[in-house]
Amino acid sequence: MQDIAGTQRDASEKYVERMGAALAGAGLARLPSRVFAALTVDPDGRMTSAELVEALGVSPAAVSGAVNALSRIGFLHRERERGSRRDVYVVDDDAWHRAMMQHDATYAPMVTALAEALDGLDPGSPEHHRLWVMLEFLRFVGSELDAIGERWTAHLARLQSDRAASGVGDRHGQ
Numbered sequence: 001m002q003d004i005a006g007t008q009r010d011a012s013e014k015y016v017e018r019m020g021a022a023l024a025g026a027g028l029a030r031l032p033s034r035v036f037a038a039l040t041v042d043p044d045g046r047m048t049s050a051e052l053v054e055a056l057g058v059s060p061a062a063v064s065g066a067v068n069a070l071s072r073i074g075f076l077h078r079e080r081e082r083g084s085r086r087d088v089y090v091v092d093d094d095a096w097h098r099a100m101m102q103h104d105a106t107y108a109p110m111v112t113a114l115a116e117a118l119d120g121l122d123p124g125s126p127e128h129h130r131l132w133v134m135l136e137f138l139r140f141v142g143s144e145l146d147a148i149g150e151r152w153t154a155h156l157a158r159l160q161s162d163r164a165a166s167g168v169g170d171r172h173g174q
Contacts, residue, residue, distance in 0.1 A: 012041045016056075031058060032066040036075050039091035046090045048081065073106075074099035097152055103145050107138050114138070 016037040023033035038055050039045055047055070052063045067089050070076045075095050078087045092098065114135040121128040 015041050029066075029069060031056075031062055032069045032075075035063065035066040035089075036070055036091065036095075039076060039089060040095070042091075045092065046079075046088050048086055048088055052089070074102045094156075097149065100145055101149050103142050107142060111135060111138050 016034055019037035019040070020030065020034035023036065024030045028036075034056055035052055038052060039047055049060055049063050049067070052058075052067075053060055056063070067076060067078075070089075071078065076089050076091045079090055080086075081088050114131050117131050118128060118135065121131065
């Protein structure tokens with residue numbers, strides 16, 4: 001019979017591979033997908049490069065590239081380990097929300113390119129119309145993401161209140 005720690009470890013390893021595959025299937029590179037999954041299932045959501053290397057069986061250079069990619073899209077951030085020069089990679093409970101709310105940084109260069117291109121094209125041309133639709137879509141998505149972010153914040157507060165009222169511990173199981 002397997003002990004509780006072993007069962008939890010097996011479930012975590014299976015999750016890392018499944019979630020990693022799901023994210024890779026959605027277009028995120030395979031190793032950043034696995035790194036993100038490993039961080040999300042870590043009890044405190046914090047791992048050093050060495051811990052990620054050990055957990056995933058990859059090289060330090062591979063981890064470095066993966067965490068750089070995840071940092072750029074807002075899925076994790078770096079912190080300095082106290083009293084050390086080592087970086088700790090951290091995923092917050094709201095990593096998805098934070099990444100989605102970075103849409104200005106993601107879409108702003110595209111919006112600028114589209115707007116500038118429209119200035120130089122014949123307004124009656126098919127390419128002008130195509131780029132105009134793309135521009136308006138990105139503007140619409142940005143506006144909707146802001147509204148979704150506000151609704152999510154209110155919804156999460158209700159969920160957390162309900163969870164606390166039910167006697168379930170905080171995110172660390174306390």
